[in-house]
Amino acid sequence: MSIRDVLQAVQDRRDELAALTADLIRIPTVNPPGENYLDCAEFVGERLRRRGFDIAYVRAEGTPGDSDRYPRWNVVARKEGARPGPCVHFNSHIDVVEAGAGWTRDPFGGQIEDGKVYGRGACDMKGGLAASIIAAEAFIDLMPGFPGAIEISGTADEESGGYGGVAYLAGKGFFSKPRVDHVIIPEPLNKDCICLGHRGVWWAKIETKGRIAHGSMPFLGDCAVRHMGAVLNAFECELIPALAARRTAMPVIPPGARSSTLNINSIHGGQGEDYDGLPSPCVPDSARMVIDRRFLMEERIEDVKAEVVGILDRLAGERKDFSYAIEDLFEVQPTMTDREAPVVQAVAGGIREVMGREPSYVVSPGTYDQKHVDRIGRLKDCIAYGPGILDLAHQPDEYVGIDDMVDSARVMARALHELLEGGGKA
Numbered sequence: 001m002s003i004r005d006v007l008q009a010v011q012d013r014r015d016e017l018a019a020l021t022a023d024l025i026r027i028p029t030v031n032p033p034g035e036n037y038l039d040c041a042e043f044v045g046e047r048l049r050r051r052g053f054d055i056a057y058v059r060a061e062g063t064p065g066d067s068d069r070y071p072r073w074n075v076v077a078r079k080e081g082a083r084p085g086p087c088v089h090f091n092s093h094i095d096v097v098e099a100g101a102g103w104t105r106d107p108f109g110g111q112i113e114d115g116k117v118y119g120r121g122a123c124d125m126k127g128g129l130a131a132s133i134i135a136a137e138a139f140i141d142l143m144p145g146f147p148g149a150i151e152i153s154g155t156a157d158e159e160s161g162g163y164g165g166v167a168y169l170a171g172k173g174f175f176s177k178p179r180v181d182h183v184i185i186p187e188p189l190n191k192d193c194i195c196l197g198h199r200g201v202w203w204a205k206i207e208t209k210g211r212i213a214h215g216s217m218p219f220l221g222d223c224a225v226r227h228m229g230a231v232l233n234a235f236e237c238e239l240i241p242a243l244a245a246r247r248t249a250m251p252v253i254p255p256g257a258r259s260s261t262l263n264i265n266s267i268h269g270g271q272g273e274d275y276d277g278l279p280s281p282c283v284p285d286s287a288r289m290v291i292d293r294r295f296l297m298e299e300r301i302e303d304v305k306a307e308v309v310g311i312l313d314r315l316a317g318e319r320k321d322f323s324y325a326i327e328d329l330f331e332v333q334p335t336m337t338d339r340e341a342p343v344v345q346a347v348a349g350g351i352r353e354v355m356g357r358e359p360s361y362v363v364s365p366g367t368y369d370q371k372h373v374d375r376i377g378r379l380k381d382c383i384a385y386g387p388g389i390l391d392l393a394h395q396p397d398e399y400v401g402i403d404d405m406v407d408s409a410r411v412m413a414r415a416l417h418e419l420l421e422g423g424g425k426a
């Protein structure tokens with residue numbers, strides 16, 4: 001048997017791949033709140049158990065959202081090879097976002113039509129999970145003497161940060177050496193594209209403070225919303241243009257995200273809008289803003305934070321009675337796997353062989369579970385590679401092309417062979 005036979009076997013399992021994707025879509029693992037995780041984990045786990053994998057079901061107890069009603073279940077399947085060697089791990093999240101409005105098909109029906117499988121999660125990312133399962137099964141069937149180990153995981157909560165999924169498992173050693181050497185995350189980034197990593201993130205909450213007074217005599221108080229207006233103005237006139245001018249060497253897609261960015265996530269000040277009749281006449285004594293700052297490999301997080309604090313400190317010098325508080329909410333360092341890394345080389349070789357073209361290398365504007373593999377697992381040899389068009393994710397009438405799944409499954413099988421056997425030729 002050669003790797004060419006394995007690639008043919010994947011091709012021959014086209015209908016099985018489509019049917020598996022449809023079956024996965026029919027388990028509505030909507031997050032939030034995190035429904036049916038155990039059903040989906042067991043569906044994957046029991047299938048792979050019949051193929052000789054050892055199965056672990058891991059509940060991420062105590063993580064955000066975990067409860068007896070909505071337990072955070074994960075499945076990790078491991079197939080040992082015939083002799084020692086490296087371990088290749090395929091990680092897919094099993095949660096999907098809500099269906100939302102605008103569908104012309106049943107979002108949880110798994111309908112197959114015109115070479116596509118439709119449904120919520122078809123591309124993000126049950127199609128990728130199915131492709132990795134078919135790739136691994138075909139490889140094991142035809143090359144049972146392989147060295148090392150193959151792992152496939154289905155994990156919870158990627159859409160809500162991954163704390164009940166990859167982060168939890170990484171904390172338990174599931175994404176570290178010596179257990180695992182190479183990780184492929186089949187997120188939908190197109191079948192000829194290798195995603196090396198993502199930009200950094202810093203979320204923070206800024207509060208400006210004032211002093212309450214009667215609204216008919218605002219000069220007797222101090223308006224926190226006006227102070228926040230000065231912050232907003234400084235962001236608008238100075239910070240946002242400065243960030244837009246900062247360009248990265250990271251190949252972020254879309255190209256608009258090749259700059260540093262700031263989103264004003266929310267702003268609140270004074271009374272809420274849920275009163276009956278009229279609000280009471282008061283000068284607001286607090287205003288809060290949440291910022292979502294995405295930054296580049298070329299920036300250090302300390303500088304990213306200092307830039308914002310510097311603006312606030314300057315306003316404190318310029319404006320009478322300006323005082324503020326700032327609180328970190330969340331941060332993730334940017335990460336980008338080296339193009340020479342083994343997993344990148346193996347998948348690139350697969351794309352060349354299967355599709356006869358050079359891969360493109362991209363970086364994601366937002367984060368995904370690679371952040372936990374990198375930061376908690378301390379494993380650098382990790383990429384995202386999988387079938388499907390990212391723009392269709394989270395949209396109505398989401399679908400994945402069956403030919404695209406077959407092609408990417410063939411690339412995965414080829415990469416498995418290269419990473420486990422240490423050579424592309426067979």
Ligand SMILES: [Zn+2]
Nearest residue numbers: 124125158187
């Ligand atoms: Zn996803």
